[in-house]
Amino acid sequence: MRALGAALALVLSASAAKAGATVLDWSDLDGWARDDHDLARSVFLETCGDIGAEWSAVCEQARAKGPARQFFENAFQPVLIGGETEPLFTGYYEPELRGSRRQRGEFQYPIHRKPDDIPRGEMWLSREEIERSGVLAGRDLEIAWLSDPVEKFFLQIQGSGRIRLDDGKMVRVGFGGRNGHPYRSVGREMIRLGIFQEHEASAQRIKGWVRENPGSGLKMLWHNASYIFFREIDGLAEDKGPIGAMSRPITAGRSVAVDPEYVPMGAPVWLEKDGAMPLRRLMIAQDTGSAIKGAQRADIFYGSGDEAGEIAGQVRDSGRMIVLLPKKRARALSEN
Structure with a gap:
């Protein structure tokens, strides 16, 4: 993990320098003083030991x-990476679905x-x-088998997800x-085909359209040729979030998926998301995703279950993301 962290640092520096990096002051962060820094620190500590050797002093x-708040301000410097690129912030969640261990009835x-x-x-196929x-x-x-x-x-x-089996057990x-x-x-x-306008293509609207058009709807899903396989996660308490890319549980409202070419996994990020549900919050980059590409691209984890899914499915907003880097790293990046 430490060797991987060192290799990632080299890639990150090159990508971040190419995208453009601007060192900021804490006063440049909108709402910084009003956040819950204690909660952010506790989430940061979940994965701090897995970031790499150069972060060991910061973890201590x-x-x-x-x-x-004093810890973050003493240990880090806020850096805006790729500030000229178009930002996009979305949301994701952990679904809870009904299922069965056996193929039967509605579970097909x-x-x-x-x-x-x-x-x-x-x-592959x-x-x-x-x-x-x-x-x-x-x-x-x-x-x-799902229904x-x-x-x-x-x-x-x-x-990732939770499956409530027909025998009452949770997987x-x-x-x-x-x-x-x-x-x-x-x-x-x-949107390209004219089925939805830009502002209409939420997860809920897509689900509804596919169900209303079962033949063409299911074929529409084939447009995404990517197919994901799963593994069972044992020993994870129900009050914990799913396992993120750093092999640790992620936290609703504080964990965010990023592009690791620009943001070190495990790093704190200050998110200023606009839109109908604006957000000004210190989050931790603890996950990735195949659709999360770019210096100003992030996916916010909103939690588990239908309510979290309703919120996450509506998020498609602009704003900016500021990475908190150890002061030495921030100085080196700004000098490139």
């Missing part, structure tokens, strides 16, 4: 007692473990080819691999 400072749509024979780093051919059937790869193909699709978009599933195809936005395709 974070573990020491003292005012949390399986989620799978990744087959061992998919070549590493190569593109597309979503359409997998679902039309039944190539995964009869191989004992099914984790559970709704649309919810299965969105579970794959989210990358947590997380990302277990992919078929190698790049993510393609179904919402963007529906």
